[in-house]
Amino acid sequence: MSFSTLSPTARAGLGLTLLAVLLGGALALARGARLEPADFTFNNGTEVQSLDPAKVTGVPEGRVIRCLYEGLVIKDPKDLSPVPGVAKSWDISEDKKTYTFHLRDNASWSNGDPVTAQDFEWSMKRMLDPETAAEYAYQLWYVKGAKAYTTEVYPEGHERSGKAKNDPETVAIHALDDHTLRIELENPTPFFLELMGFYPVFPVNRRALEEAQRKWPTTWETRWQAPGNHVGNGPWKLKSRRINDRIQLVKNEHYWDADNVAFNTMDILAIENSTTGANVYLTGGCDFLDKVDASVVAQLMPREDFDPQPYQGLYFYRVNTTKPPFDDARVRLALSLTLPRELICKYVTKMGQVPAWSLVPPMGDYYTAAQADRGATDGTPEANLEQNIQRAKALLAEAGYGPNGKPFPPFEIHYNTLEAHKLIAEAIMDAWKRHLGISVKLRNEEWKVYLDTQTNLRYDVSRAAWIGDYMDPNTFVDLFVTGGDNNKTGWGNPEYDALVHGAVSEPDPAKRLDMLHRAEQILMDDLPILPIYYYVTQNMVAPRLGGFYSNPQDEHFPKFWYWMDDEELAQKRAAYPADGGHNLVDPHGPAAGLYSPAAQRRRAAQ
């Protein structure tokens, strides 16, 4: 049969029908997807890997998980100190190695079941279980028996050789009764409470998981976190989710502190492109985003809703210390002295980043970072630079390079493909070329290839960054122990290792910090890394949003968020400094504000 046998009318009819079906389908789909605006919408910057707390590691994931789940402790949004979450109180033993948590009796899951100490025991052991294959399992390795449980396998020759030993009883996490949980640690760990507020150790609902396993024996892992099946214990619960688009949340009426939660609905967007994110924010489509494009910073800086603040992150270059000429500390110091940190912060990154001379970012009074040699500092900037250049040249000459020695071998700055990294690398390349007369080239690689190159030390100088996991120098200093997984410089120093390892079991906090400081000083004297700048936050926050605070880890807690009314907003605005950085903009949100039920009662009583 051939279509040409059809009459012209039939053919036209066929075509028209086809078009109508397509258009009709399009409109039907479009109507189905129309959404009511939520009380609050924020851009999370990417699609999260999972909603299962044990399975993920990123910052965006943490933000969603803190909405859906709650740990034993939560953090104060201003200073991040641990405050009661599911646990209403806790005792710490004299030797600081045993923690006993007392759980509140009104904490419940979104399905109404009570949250018990057994839930926490089971969830933490599940996280450690090699079968779960949790990337963050090591976060709990401070617990006695935990590391062995995740990693130990039966030895060669055993009938189950190579298989996991898998005995959860060996892990020192025990529910003493429904509301008491005891955790024993290997060593006194000063940041352990803070760790209990970190999302990988949040509880998951055993019943929901096991029911999913029964219903979908082979695909339960992709089903049990889906809308409809999801059970959490956080301020919100999951309503719907469309990949690469949005996660919709509604308030969890079973949450123990629901009375203090303001937003009834919340949408979490997954916009990756920072220009698009900013456009959506500027047109009122979202009320908070955590990164903006460097190219628009100049326009954003004068606005009241963009106010970068320092936080615990370091941008630095790794130096391959296994490769001449970089195996010579004098060469590394010469490179560091002529690295144009101020220039980069002022003209490239432009958000008020602070030039870095230490591994550990400033931590207030808690810890004083050890500094690298800054060279001359007391003259004019030009004079200092000139002096540092002369000193760097002398160092290179001492190392055997320069006019009377060998020519300095050409080398490459290695970075992952991104415009911002390229601009910084260009500034550094230019400075080294001009000041030291050495030949530098740039090499960029796609993210995962870049990681592979770095791990296998196939670079000369390579761009890197590190964000602290918790407010303690250990999260930085720990990186550069000899052969450490994240060292990636080939550098090692026995004295450094001894200090870092010794600090782990040192019970005196002051002594411990001093040991870490001495370790950092060794690193900064030897410079296997060149610190460049400390990070600042890039949050754009709707001016009307209350309960949002800049803090050193840039962690935010939607539980405390609310919309201010006009009066409160006016008070906030009256307190702005007259620095030209707080020009008023559209405040977003309802003029009458949106407060939690408890806050509404407080306000009515006044």
Place this chain on the structure above:
Amino acid sequence: MIRFLSRRLLWMAITFLLVSLVSFTLMHSVKGGPFSKERKLDPAILANMEAAYHLDWPIWKQYLHYMGPLNLGDEGWFGKGEQKGSDPFTGVLVGDFGPSFRYQDFTVNDIIGQSLPISALLGVVAMMWALALGVSAGIASALRRGSGLDLSMRLAATGGIALPNFVIAGFLVILFVFLIPLLPVAGWGTLKHMLLPGFCLGLGFAAYISRLTRTGMLEVLSQDHIRTAHAKGLAPRTVVMRHALKGGLLPVVSYLGPATAGVLTGSLVLERIFNIPGMGSHFVNAATNRDYTLAMGVTLLYTVLVYSLNAVVDLAYTLLDPRIRLEDQ
């Protein structure tokens, strides 16, 4: 027609297997894996994670496991030994693309199920723009050959082909979102959301279609049967619509297959700019994330789509041109 279709089907199966084999091998030979991160993992944890996804198996065994409903175990060559981790999927050949490595709450089937209709819808809107603009501009050009109208249309078409759609998108966003606030800046949900991305995506194709239409029309307009139609005293409008257009559009029809595939795959940049949760972004993200199953899933899906679309175009040819028979090919 049956013979035509079955031959096409056979070739599609062969292509499908080849594409799967080549892309599977290529993908696994690229440096870095789904679990390589800035923070390097403890080797024991990495081993646990790789075992859960069978990445510790030899590559041929992973391929067989991926493709077929085979019960492969850890022990021996094909042994049914005790499996490490869960074994959540049965194989592509029974229509199961497996769990995504990156988006662990979704199977690849879920992801395709959510994003393909969106890409298809965007594609439909884009093709409507492309056909409406392209065909009318092409006809106008052909009828007023050599005039100022023809020249400006051709200039616009060249511009449309030469300008990348994300540049046009930038201008249109400034114009229709910020200067004249008519349309939403990004997102997906209503017809309003589709107009700008659809237009930007369709524009390049519209330009191409207008040139094809113009050429096709010019060729047909110079033929004898058109002169006859004019001689019979038919109105110029009737001559164009009934007699010339059918032949003049043939080149456009042959272009529709690749164009539709292009619309579906070419939406990648626009999906990022307009934050549309379609398939295009998975193409690149799956590769950069080393999301093996998702990357394989979208590649194989497009193999089938492009193949089928071309078959449909060949069928449509016979609809428009009686001189062509399927049996001839």
